[in-house]
Each structure stands twice: as C-alpha cells, then as structure tokens.
Amino acid sequence: MKTKPVVFFIIALAAASASAAELRIGAATINITPDKPVALDGQFNARISRGVDNPITATAVAIESREGGRAVDGAMLLSCDIVVIRPPILQPLRERLREKLPAFDPRKLVITATHTHTSAVTEEGTYEIPKEGVMQPSEYATFLIDRLAEVCVRAWNQRKPGGVSWGLGHAVVGLNRRAVYADGTAKMYGATNDPNFRGIEGGEDHGMEMLFFWDKRENLLAAGINVACPSQEVEHRSTVNADFWHDVREQLHAGLASDLFVLGWPGAAGDLSPHRMYRKEAEDRMLKLRGLTYTQEIGRRIALEVNDVYKLAQRDIRTDVPFAHTVADLTLPVRKVTEKEVADAQKEIEKLQKSNDKSHRVGWFKRTLDRYRTQDSEPTYPAEVHVLRIGDIAIATNPFELFQDYGTQMKARSKALQTFVIQLTGPGGTYLPTERAVEGGGYSAVIQSNRVGPEGGQMLVERTVEAINALWPDAK
Amino acid sequence: MKTLCLKRILRARTACVVAAALVVASASAAELWIGAATTSITPDKPVALDGHRGLRISTKVESPITATMLALESRDGDKVLDQAVIVSCDIVAIREGIQEKVREKVKPRLPDLDISKLFLNATHTHNAPVTVEGRYTLPDNGIMRPAEYAEFMTSRVADAVVESWHKRRVGKVAWAQSQAVVAQNRRATYADGTARMYGATNTANFRGLEGCEDHNLDVLCFWNRQKKLIATAINVPCPAQEAEGGLLLHADFWHPVREMLHKRHGKDLLVLGWAGAGGDQTSHLMYGKAADERMRKLRGLTRREEVARRIVAGWEDAYEYARKDIRNDAVLCHCVKEIELPHRKVTESEVAEARKEAARFAGDPAQRWNYRWHQGVVERYEAQHAGTEGPHKMELHVVRLGDVAIATNEFELFTDYGVQMKARSPAVQTFVIQLAAGSYGYLPTERAVRGGHYSAVIQSSRVGPDGGQELVERTVEVINELWKPVTKQP
Numbered sequence: 001m002k003t004k005p006v007v008f009f010i011i012a013l014a015a016a017s018a019s020a021a022e023l024r025i026g027a028a029t030i031n032i033t034p035d036k037p038v039a040l041d042g043q044f045n046a047r048i049s050r051g052v053d054n055p056i057t058a059t060a061v062a063i064e065s066r067e068g069g070r071a072v073d074g075a076m077l078l079s080c081d082i083v084v085i086r087p088p089i090l091q092p093l094r095e096r097l098r099e100k101l102p103a104f105d106p107r108k109l110v111i112t113a114t115h116t117h118t119s120a121v122t123e124e125g126t127y128e129i130p131k132e133g134v135m136q137p138s139e140y141a142t143f144l145i146d147r148l149a150e151v152c153v154r155a156w157n158q159r160k161p162g163g164v165s166w167g168l169g170h171a172v173v174g175l176n177r178r179a180v181y182a183d184g185t186a187k188m189y190g191a192t193n194d195p196n197f198r199g200i201e202g203g204e205d206h207g208m209e210m211l212f213f214w215d216k217r218e219n220l221l222a223a224g225i226n227v228a229c230p231s232q233e234v235e236h237r238s239t240v241n242a243d244f245w246h247d248v249r250e251q252l253h254a255g256l257a258s259d260l261f262v263l264g265w266p267g268a269a270g271d272l273s274p275h276r277m278y279r280k281e282a283e284d285r286m287l288k289l290r291g292l293t294y295t296q297e298i299g300r301r302i303a304l305e306v307n308d309v310y311k312l313a314q315r316d317i318r319t320d321v322p323f324a325h326t327v328a329d330l331t332l333p334v335r336k337v338t339e340k341e342v343a344d345a346q347k348e349i350e351k352l353q354k355s356n357d358k359s360h361r362v363g364w365f366k367r368t369l370d371r372y373r374t375q376d377s378e379p380t381y382p383a384e385v386h387v388l389r390i391g392d393i394a395i396a397t398n399p400f401e402l403f404q405d406y407g408t409q410m411k412a413r414s415k416a417l418q419t420f421v422i423q424l425t426g427p428g429g430t431y432l433p434t435e436r437a438v439e440g441g442g443y444s445a446v447i448q449s450n451r452v453g454p455e456g457g458q459m460l461v462e463r464t465v466e467a468i469n470a471l472w473p474d475a476k
Numbered sequence: 477m478k479t480l481c482l483k484r485i486l487r488a489r490t491a492c493v494v495a496a497a498l499v500v501a502s503a504s505a506a507e508l509w510i511g512a513a514t515t516s517i518t519p520d521k522p523v524a525l526d527g528h529r530g531l532r533i534s535t536k537v538e539s540p541i542t543a544t545m546l547a548l549e550s551r552d553g554d555k556v557l558d559q560a561v562i563v564s565c566d567i568v569a570i571r572e573g574i575q576e577k578v579r580e581k582v583k584p585r586l587p588d589l590d591i592s593k594l595f596l597n598a599t600h601t602h603n604a605p606v607t608v609e610g611r612y613t614l615p616d617n618g619i620m621r622p623a624e625y626a627e628f629m630t631s632r633v634a635d636a637v638v639e640s641w642h643k644r645r646v647g648k649v650a651w652a653q654s655q656a657v658v659a660q661n662r663r664a665t666y667a668d669g670t671a672r673m674y675g676a677t678n679t680a681n682f683r684g685l686e687g688c689e690d691h692n693l694d695v696l697c698f699w700n701r702q703k704k705l706i707a708t709a710i711n712v713p714c715p716a717q718e719a720e721g722g723l724l725l726h727a728d729f730w731h732p733v734r735e736m737l738h739k740r741h742g743k744d745l746l747v748l749g750w751a752g753a754g755g756d757q758t759s760h761l762m763y764g765k766a767a768d769e770r771m772r773k774l775r776g777l778t779r780r781e782e783v784a785r786r787i788v789a790g791w792e793d794a795y796e797y798a799r800k801d802i803r804n805d806a807v808l809c810h811c812v813k814e815i816e817l818p819h820r821k822v823t824e825s826e827v828a829e830a831r832k833e834a835a836r837f838a839g840d841p842a843q844r845w846n847y848r849w850h851q852g853v854v855e856r857y858e859a860q861h862a863g864t865e866g867p868h869k870m871e872l873h874v875v876r877l878g879d880v881a882i883a884t885n886e887f888e889l890f891t892d893y894g895v896q897m898k899a900r901s902p903a904v905q906t907f908v909i910q911l912a913a914g915s916y917g918y919l920p921t922e923r924a925v926r927g928g929h930y931s932a933v934i935q936s937s938r939v940g941p942d943g944g945q946e947l948v949e950r951t952v953e954v955i956n957e958l959w960k961p962v963t964k965q966p
Contacts, residue, residue, distance in 0.1 A: 198896065289652070309771075409683065412762070434684065
C-alpha cells in the first residue's frame with residue numbers, strides 16, 4: 001500500500017503571535033563522562049575507550065517567555081557531546097522532565113548532539129561489546145538520561161530575567177569532504193592529489209551564528225555557537241574526547257568568562273567535516289609554528305570570532321523580544337531502495353561474512369534489505385523539527401546529517417535576520433544527501449547511509465522555511 | 477614585440493627544467509635579493525571604466541589605483557641564478573599589449589634582467605580604466621582615451637619596475653597561511669539544472685551554490701637586511717570587485733587593505749594583491765545580506781572595509797607566525813613556459829544564437845560591448861571551420877620560492893581548477909594567481925558549462941573545461957619539475 005507523505009504540525013499557540021516578551025534565562029552544564037571504559041560510537045569498528053582525554057559534557061540553556069507575569073512559551077536548549085541522539089535517550093528524558101518540571105512542556109526540549117565520535121554508545125545491538133569491564137550502552141544511557149535531566153532541571157530552576165543578543169562571525173572550520181572525479185563519481189575523504197580529481201562536490205558555510213544570553217546586569221551567561229561542522233577531528237581515537245568543542249570551551253573560559261556556558265550547535269554539514277582535503281602540509285606547519293593541535297586550532301578560530309563578535313553583540317542586548325517555539329513532526333518520504341541496491345547489499349553481506357567481518361558493516365547492509373521489504377508499507381520517516389524565533393533570529397533544527405545545500409536554502413529563504421540551522425537535533429542522525437551527491441555516490445550518499453533522500457530533503461526545506469516565515473508574518 | 481617575447485619563452489621552455497635543477501642544486505649557497513616599489517597609475521582625467529557591459533566614464537577618483545612590483549633575484553656570489561619581477565596592478569585585466577609594452581620599456585633600461593621573467597597581474601577592480609581601444613564607443617572629447625591611458629600606465633609601471641630592480645638588496649622571506657572568509661561562490665543553481673551568476677537564492681527553485689570556495693589566505697613577507705618588513709604579497713581567491721559599478725575610480729577592497737596595513741606596519745610597506753582562482757567567486761553576498769549589513773553597522777564599516785578587515789585580520793594571523801620562520805637562503809626558480817590550450821568549440825546552436833544577438837546589437841554604438849561579445853563567437857566559429865584558429869598559447873609562470881610555488885594563469889579561473897593545482901602540488905603552499913600575464917576570459921568547469929549563464933556560456937569562455945584540465949596538468953607538471961629531488965653534486 002502506498003501512502004502519501006503527510007506533514008503534521010504541532011504549533012504552540014504562542015508561535016502565532018511571537019509578541020515581545022520578557023525572557024527568563026537559566027543555564028547549567030554537567031559532566032557526562034563515564035567513569036568506566038565504554039564502547040565509542042560513530043565508526044564501523046567497535047572501539048573500547050582506553051581513557052579520557054578531556055571531559056564530555058552537556059550544557060543546557062532554559063528560556064521562558066513571560067507576558068503580564070504569565071509564562072507563555074519556553075525552550076530547553078540542550079547540547080551534548082555525543083555522536084547522535086539515539087532513540088533510547090529522548091523519550092525517557094522527556095518523561096523524566098515531565099515529572100521533574102511540571103511547568104515545562106517536554107516537547108520544547110531541543111536536544112542536539114555535537115557529533116563527537118569519541119563518546120559512548122547509547123544503544124544496544126550495534127557493536128559486539130565485551131560484557132566484562134565495560135559500561136554497557138544501556139547502562140551508559142541510564143547514566144546519561146539521569147545527568148541530562150539533572151542539567152535541565154538546574155538550568156530551568158536558575159532562570160532569571162535576562163537578555164539576548166545575536167551576531168554573525170566567520171570561521172573556516174567545516175570543509176567539504178566529498179571529492180569528485182573525472183568519471184562523475186564522488187568519494188567522502190577521497191584523494192585529491194589523484195590526477196582524476198576534479199574538485200570538491202559542494203560548498204561550505206563559514207558563517208558562524210552566535211546567540212548570547214545575558215543576566216540582568218549584562219554579564220555574559222551563555223553562548224550558543226552555530227558552526228557548520230560536526231565535531232569529529234579526532235574521530236578515530238579510542239579515548240573519550242569532546243573533540244574541538246572542548247578546546248572552544250577551554251579557550252572561551254580562559255579568555256572571556258570562566259563560568260560561560262557554551263552550547264555547541266552543528267550547522268547543516270552532512271558533507272562537511274574538519275578534516276583537511278588538501279593543503280595538509282601547510283596546515284601542519286602552521287600548527288607546529290603555533291604549537292597547537294588541530295582541535296586547539298579550531299578552538300582558536302572559533303574563540304577568536306566569539307571574542308570579536310561578543311563585543312559588538314554586547315551593544316545590542318534585548319530584554320523584550322518576540323519569542324516563539326514551534327515543534328513540527330514531519331513525515332518525510334523515505335529514500336526508496338532499488339532492486340539493484342538490494343542485490344549489491346546482498347553481495348556485500350556475503351563478502352563480509354566470508355571474511356568474518358566483526359564491524360557493524362553487515363548490519364548496515366542488512367538494514368537496507370529490511371527497508372526494501374517494508375518501504376511500501378512504511379513509506380515515510382518521522383523527523384522532529386523545532387523552529388524558534390528569538391528576537392530577529394530563527395533557530396531551525398533537524399535530526400539529520402544534513403547536506404549543506406539544504407541549510408543554505410533555508411538561510412537564503414528565511415525572513416529572519418539570521419537563521420541558525422542546527423542539525424543532529426532530536427532522534428535520528430542519518431545523512432540527508434543532495435541529488436548531486438546521490439549521483440556521485442560514496443559513503444554518506446549511498447542508500448545504506450540515507451533513510452531520507454533528496455526528495456525528502458527538499459520537503460524538509462519547504463516545511464522548515466514555511467515554519468520560519470510564519471513567525472515573521474510582517475516581513476517582506 | 478610579442479613575437480620576440482614568445483620566441484624567448486619558447487627557448488626558455490626546454491631550458492626551464494634543466495635550469496630549475498641547477499638553481500635548486502646550488503640553492504644552499506644562494507642569496508635572495510629583494511626590491512620593491514609602487515606607483516600610482518591613477519589617471520588625471522576622466523576615463524572609461526573597464527569591466528561592465530555598459531560604458532561608464534569616471535567622474536571622480538575615490539581612491540588611488542596603483543601598481544606594486546616585487547623584484548627578486550637569487551645569486552650565488554656574483555652569479556645570477558634566477559629572477560622574477562611580479563607587478564600587481566589595480567586594473568580589471570592585463571589586456572593584450574599591456575605586458576608587452578611594459579617589457580618593451582623596461583628591457584633597454586635593465587639589460588641584466590631577463591625580461592621574460594617579468595609579469596603583471598590584475599586585481600580585477602572594475603573601477604579602473606579601459607586599456608585597449610575598441611571595447612566601447614567612446615565620446616570624442618573630454619576623456620583620456622584607452623591608448624593614451626595604456627601609454628601612461630605602462631610608462632609608470634616601467635619606471636617603478638626599474639626602481640624596484642635598482643633597489644634590490646640582500647633580504648629575507650617567509651611564508652604562512654591563514655584564512656579569511658571573503659569570496660562566495662556566485663553561481664546559484666536551480667531545480668531544473670540551470671545555474672545563474674548572481675541568481676536569486678530566495679526562490680523556491682534555488683537548490684544551492686554551484687561549487688566550492690577557497691578561504692585560504694596565502695601570504696609572503698619580505699624583509700630587508702635591517703629586518704624591516706618591506707613588502708608582502710597576499711593571495712586571496714577572490715577578484716576585487718566588491719564595489720563594482722558606479723562612476724568612481726578606485727582600487728576596490730585592496731585600497732582599505734593597504735590603508736589598514738600601512739596604519740599598523742608603516743606607510744612604506746608595499747602590498748601586492750594577488751587574485752587566486754576565483755572565476756566563480758566574488759565578495760558579493762549570495763544570501764545573508766541583512767545580517768552582514770547589521771554587523772557592519774555595529775562595526776561602522778562599509779562592505780569594502782569589512783572585506784579588508786577580514787583580509788588584514790588573516791594577514792596579521794599569518795604574519796605573526798611567518799616571522800618565526802624567516803629564510804635568507806630560499807631557493808628562487810622561475811619557469812616561464814608557453815603552453816597550448818585547446819579552444820572551446822562553438823556549436824551550431826551557439827553560433828546561431830550569437831549571430832542573431834550580434835545582428836540585434838550591430839547598429840547601436842551604445843551596445844558595442846554586447847555586439848563584440850556575440851560577434852566574437854561568430855568569428856571563432858568561422859576560424860574553427862576554416863581551420864585557422866589553432867590552440868590558445870598561454871604564457872605560464874611558475875615560481876618556486878623556498879617551499880612556496882606561485883603559478884599563474886590568464887583566466888578568470890573557476891575555483892575547482894585552483895583547488896586541483898593546490899591539491900596536487902608538492903609545494904608546502906601553492907599560490908595560484910589568476911588574471912596574470914594576459915587575459916583570456918572565464919575558464920569554467922564542466923558543471924558550470926552544463927548549468928550555463930554568464931561566465932560559463934560560449935561568449936564568456938574561449939577556453940572550456942578540456943582546456944582547463946590541460947592548464948591544470950601543465951601547471952602541476954611544471955610545479956613538480958621544480959620540486960624534483962636533486963642529486964647532490966660531487
């Protein structure tokens with residue numbers, strides 16, 4: 001049976017008006033570093049952590065808008081140093097918040113993963129993990145939910161009247177990681193010194209959107225930093241590591257405010273990463289001259305811009321701004337698995353099984369076969385999308401590793417002054433490639449990597465733009 | 477004169493690689509001699525401004541336009557190992573005859589300079605004078621005509637080249653890279669597969685920007701023996717056309733870059749602006765204009781000043797660390813080569829359309845630019861059919877300076893080609909300078925040709941993707957030659 005994709009919107013009543021409101025803001029951070037070895041998430045092969053390079057954390061900013069002494073809307077912006085928000089996390093966390101914070105609508109929890117590949121697995125069944133001496137995924141998930149609930153409660157309970165301001169800076173961090181070749185194929189992290197290399201598939205977005213939160217005395221409380229790049233520079237390590245966001249925090253704490261709460265927000269960057277596709281020798285030389293690691297260098301670039309823009313944003317703090325938070329449950333069409341893709345997947349599975357492959361590659365291919373069997377009866381994929389208006393800025397989330405072109409479309413068509421696009425927010429985490437990427441192929445654009453394809457990507461753009469622009473009814 | 481130069485280059489072609497090996501071999505004993513100068517090339521009368529379809533006569537000078545030259549010579553004792561004179565000019569392009577005129581004027585005055593080692597590059601400001609006759613229908617009176625300006629400009633440049641050459645002394649060099657977000661890909665793509673330069677991005681059928689951007693800032697710094705910073709070259713993969721249009725004469729964003737650097741490092745610091753491969757780039761924003769405007773308002777900057785601020789911030793960042801690794805024995809090796817690139821073939825449908833358009837504009841003197849744009853395609857088609865067109869012969873310069881490669885081309889070269897050169901180059905840093913040693917239009921990629929529109933259509937591009945690939949291959953080949961390991965001399 002074929003079902004037409006349907007889009008459901010749950011729009012808070014406050015969203016329709018987005019009238020100026022007094023803001024109450026609270027912020028908190030919490031350590032989510034496991035105290036035992038854990039399996040690390042994000043690669044095909046199982047890695048068991050052999051130590052902790054730096055703490056992984058979760059940071060929450062709670063916002064409540066009030067009119068006439070009455071709460072009218074709110075948001076809990078939560079950023080976590082994990083790879084993806086896996087299904088076992090969100091619903092139990094919302095349930096917990098419902099119990100602990102009756103005044104807060106748990107649907108207004110906006111939870112984002114920074115995409116560090118050196119944090120704990122939170123879902124059972126993906127990797128073969130030793131039962132002894134390792135904190136199991138479900139155990140870590142329980143620990144994580146406790147900690148996330150705690151940080152949200154702390155942030156919510158600390159909310160006080162405050163202000164916000166926003167600014168735009170630029171930092172070269174996320175680089176397009178898909179090399180294209182003379183035969184039209186593309187490859188993620190493909191060689192660029194190959195004579196067949198023809199260029200980089202798509203663009204990059206070095207605009208860095210910043211949202212600052214201030215207390216009543218105009219002291220900087222927290223900063224949301226939207227960088228179109230996942231945090232995966234040291235992704236292959238077998239140690240717990242928050243990747244470049246750790247360095248951002250360290251440098252901001254050293255230079256700006258030691259108690260600053262930092263929300264790391266990855267922008268649309270499914271085709272971007274911090275890895276250099278060329279010019280590595282020059283980068284390495286500069287690192288040596290500066291005496292920095294590359295995560296520190298990224299931290300330096302981001303912190304430089306924050307320090308620069310923060311001074312300007314300080315001149316334009318708003319305490320009474322339009323605020324609205326829309327939550328939409330989109331149902332996007334799934335990318336259909338073709339018969340050829342099924343046959344290819346079967347071949348790959350046989351090959352991997354013959355070679356006694358221990359990674360989760362077999363599962364990766366098997367899921368494609370499962371999808372082929374169910375795609376007619378389950379033609380859609382759910383995507384939770386949050387759209388917020390805070391003063392002149394829009395924040396639009398999606399649960400994907402969203403290729404940058406889609407983010408560009410949202411920004412270009414948005415009526416907001418600045419549009420923060422935050423990927424990997426809510427349950428999900430699969431790549432959402434563009435048409436040109438699907439044509440080029442390669443990991444991140446093949447069927448195994450995508451639950452939703454370009455058709456769904458375009459629908460995501462349309463619905464997001466509609467939701468943003470609905471919050472700016474008077475804009476031209 | 478052009479023929480003489482080309483013959484010399486052809487002779488140099490075979491000698492290039494051998495000479496490079498010898499220069500590299502004796503590099504350890506070499507001294508680098510450095511000279512620099514600058515000159516105003518601002519006309520003192522109204523001029524026609526270059527770069528747009530419509531005729532614009534300048535009404536005022538907003539900022540001086542300049543030419544800045546860097547003279548380099550490596551010596552082993554009294555023996556000259558190699559030479560390079562690079563002249564950066566605030567003009568739209570190095571039109572046919574300009575570089576030749578400069579060489580002609582310099583050659584008798586500097587017999588010890590191999591004149592083929594001198595080349596000019598354009599920053600691509602669209603608010604500088606036209607330098608060749610025939611592009612526009614000009615008023616008879618009240619302006620400095622292109623030929624007169626070309627004479628004036630080349631004389632000024634020649635004088636300053638001589639000055640820079642005479643000023644050269646033993647000096648030091650360093651290089652570094654940083655980043656500056658300046659360029660944005662200016663080609664919007666749409667749902668139907670078409671592309672459009674400066675196309676709207678707030679429409680429902682917009683799908684993304686066509687290609688990538690290169691936000692690297694490659695920097696070279698030069699010091700004299702007294703450790704005074706005398707010159708710097710900044711390679712920004714973006715043409716200087718932020719404030720293009722209007723009737724003011726100016727150097728676009730390079731003027732505030734120079735001003736800001738002069739303020740911090742002294743007014744004697746000479747700044748060479750080198751436009752990197754940026755045929756599909758400009759500093760014009762394709763989206764996010766309101767946010768940019770607000771930030772500039774908070775900073776109190778114009779858009780040109782904002783671009784300059786970013787370049788200078790990136791430059792300072794690079795300079796701080798370049799200073800930690802200054803070299804006084806950097807090898808200099810300069811290969812000048814004529815390479816042949818296939819012309820883009822004009823198709824039947826393209827010529828039919830061009831004929832129609834040329835006929836439409838033929839009778840209107842105000843539409844001379846448009847007429848020539850289309851008529852050029854007709855003439856190319858005819859030459860192709862007559863078998864008289866032949867390949868395009870491009871003067872390629874590749875300079876090795878220490879661990880740095882500098883590679884030129886005469887196009888508005890799409891970024892992908894520059895990225896290929898950089899990715900395949902064995903140099904630690906590769907500076908790609910477009911619009912250098914000549915001018916031959918846009919050089920688009922295959923995907924751009926598929927998408928069409930200005931900058932990728934046949935009228936805009938005399939060399940197409942196959943020629944672009946050839947340019948990459950030949951450039952990479954020469955760079956590789958200059959980095960070949962040298963067997964130690966017994």
